[in-house]
Amino acid sequence: MTLEEEIKQSKFRNVQQKAILNILFTSNWIQNKQKEFFEPFGITGQQYNILRILRGQHPNLISGAEIKSRMLDKNSDVSRLLDRLIGKNLVSKSQCPNDKRASDILITESGLSLLEKLDSSINNLDTKLNSLSEEEANQLSTLLDKSRD
Amino acid sequence: MTLEEEIKQSKFRNVQQKAILNILFTSNWIQNKQKEFFEPFGITGQQYNILRILRGQHPNLISGAEIKSRMLDKNSDVSRLLDRLIGKNLVSKSQCPNDKRASDILITESGLSLLEKLDSSINNLDTKLNSLSEEEANQLSTLLDKSRD
DNA sequence: AAAAAATGCATGTTTAAACATATATTTTTA
DNA sequence: TAAAAATATATGTTTAAACATGCATTTTTT
Numbered sequence: 001m002t003l004e005e006e007i008k009q010s011k012f013r014n015v016q017q018k019a020i021l022n023i024l025f026t027s028n029w030i031q032n033k034q035k036e037f038f039e040p041f042g043i044t045g046q047q048y049n050i051l052r053i054l055r056g057q058h059p060n061l062i063s064g065a066e067i068k069s070r071m072l073d074k075n076s077d078v079s080r081l082l083d084r085l086i087g088k089n090l091v092s093k094s095q096c097p098n099d100k101r102a103s104d105i106l107i108t109e110s111g112l113s114l115l116e117k118l119d120s121s122i123n124n125l126d127t128k129l130n131s132l133s134e135e136e137a138n139q140l141s142t143l144l145d146k147s148r149d
Numbered sequence: 150m151t152l153e154e155e156i157k158q159s160k161f162r163n164v165q166q167k168a169i170l171n172i173l174f175t176s177n178w179i180q181n182k183q184k185e186f187f188e189p190f191g192i193t194g195q196q197y198n199i200l201r202i203l204r205g206q207h208p209n210l211i212s213g214a215e216i217k218s219r220m221l222d223k224n225s226d227v228s229r230l231l232d233r234l235i236g237k238n239l240v241s242k243s244q245c246p247n248d249k250r251a252s253d254i255l256i257t258e259s260g261l262s263l264l265e266k267l268d269s270s271i272n273n274l275d276t277k278l279n280s281l282s283e284e285e286a287n288q289l290s291t292l293l294d295k296s297r298d
Numbered sequence: 299a300a301a302a303a304a305t306g307c308a309t310g311t312t313t314a315a316a317c318a319t320a321t322a323t324t325t326t327t328a
Numbered sequence: 329t330a331a332a333a334a335t336a337t338a339t340g341t342t343t344a345a346a347c348a349t350g351c352a353t354t355t356t357t358t
Contacts, residue, residue: 002294008219009205013272015286016279020179021221022293027176028222029297030169044344056158065306070157072170073177077345079308084344101306101353123162130165131298137164140296143289144171145151148178149280193314214336226315228338233314250323250336 019147030129037125041118046076047085048118054091054107055115061104063096090114168296179278186274190267195225196234197267203240203256204264210253212245239263 003022004010012018034045043051053070054062068078082105085091090111096102107115132140152171153159161167183194192200202219203211217227231254234240239260245251256264281289 001297003290007221013275015283015290016281017275019281019286019289019293020275020278022290023172023176023179025221026293026297027172028224030172032224063306072156072174075177075181075346079306080344083308096306099306099354101351103307126162126166126169129169130296132165132168132292132296134164136292136295137168140168140289140292141152141164141171143281143285143292144168144175146285147279147281147289148150148175212336224316228336229314232338245336248324248336250321252337 023144023147033129034125037121041114042088043090043114046071046073046081047090050078050081050085051090051107051111051115054105055112058107058112061096061106063099063102064105065102067105085111172293172296182278183274186270190263191237192239192263195220195222195230196239199227199230199234200239200256200260200264203254204261207256207261210245210255212248212251213254214251216254234260 003018003025006025007021012021031045034048038045038048049071050067053067064078064082067082068074068076071078082091082093086093090108092106092108094104094106096104130137152167152174155174156170158170161170180194183197187194187197198220199216202216213227213231216231217223217225220227231240231242235242239257241255241257243253243255245253279286
């Protein structure tokens with residue numbers, strides 16, 4: 001289904017504006033699919049985003065600020081997102097000895113094994129979320145990078 | 150700045166996944182710019198989305214359900230979004246005589262004149278939000294449509 | 299070294315999103 | 329036509345996002 005059909009709109013100010021609406025619409029569409037996917041595992045897309053960052057870093061420690069700088073949504077309330085993950089025992093936190101303001105965040109064994117469970121089906125999600133060829137996917141990324149210039 | 154730089158990540162499961170992250174990141178980026186733009190006018194992006202739909206329809210009446218079907222975010226809480234717009238006197242609501250369940254929504258004069266004020270600078274926003282050529286913008290829309298197949 | 303600025307994080311508060319449920323009405327089905 | 333299903337909206341409740349502020353610590357400036 002094209003954007004025009006999805007939002008029942010046939011006229012746009014210009015093709016650039018149409019592309020913007022399409023980005024916003026597609027982002028919502030992706031997030032809805034992700035929500036369905038993560039729901040049985042008891043986490044949200046944002047929480048998954050943090051767990052993935054922590055695994056990428058594991059077994060190194062990482063601060064909250066560093067996590068924030070790597071997130072997709074730069075406005076995230078990392079402090080309370082981490083609280084929720086700690087509450088689920090997926091993440092642990094301790095004071096950083098070198099910088100007493102900062103905290104050392106680490107993914108727990110339980111968090112790692114949750115991610116492993118997800119790994120097996122995450123490829124299904126990728127293909128469900130994006131049916132482009134390699135070349136097309138690369139083109140898309142290039143255009144998105146360029147559109148933010 | 151490329152996605153890799155923006156989220157400090159150089160490896161992705163596959164190019165499709167990278168494209169997905171880029172869509173989500175770019176959508177957040179756009180929404181942040183829009184928020185800045187709309188802030189002085191006292192409305193949010195979603196509220197603007199509704200006002201635009203209502204102007205497109207004006208002077209015809211339109212139901213809440215029909216508005217919802219045209220919105221970018223299909224999960225929108227249209228009922229309370231309309232309440233807020235009515236509170237600002239930008240929109241009016243009455244019971245639909247043909248279908249007593251439904252409501253007839255209409256943009257007010259005040260709503261129309263707000264949109265007119267926005268029109269003059271909205272093109273600046275478009276160009277700020279998307280620096281692609283016509284051809285590239287079309288390509289981008291095509292790829293996004295295709296990625297949702 | 300003292301003062302000023304910046305940083306990392308927590309937390310209070312307001313606002314909105316998410317989710318479920320309720321109600322009235324209309325449409326469909328049997 | 330009576331019963332069942334679907335529709336349009338409102339609203340209660342829980343949860344999270346948004347925004348601001350505060351505090352301790354570190355870094356920079358003078």
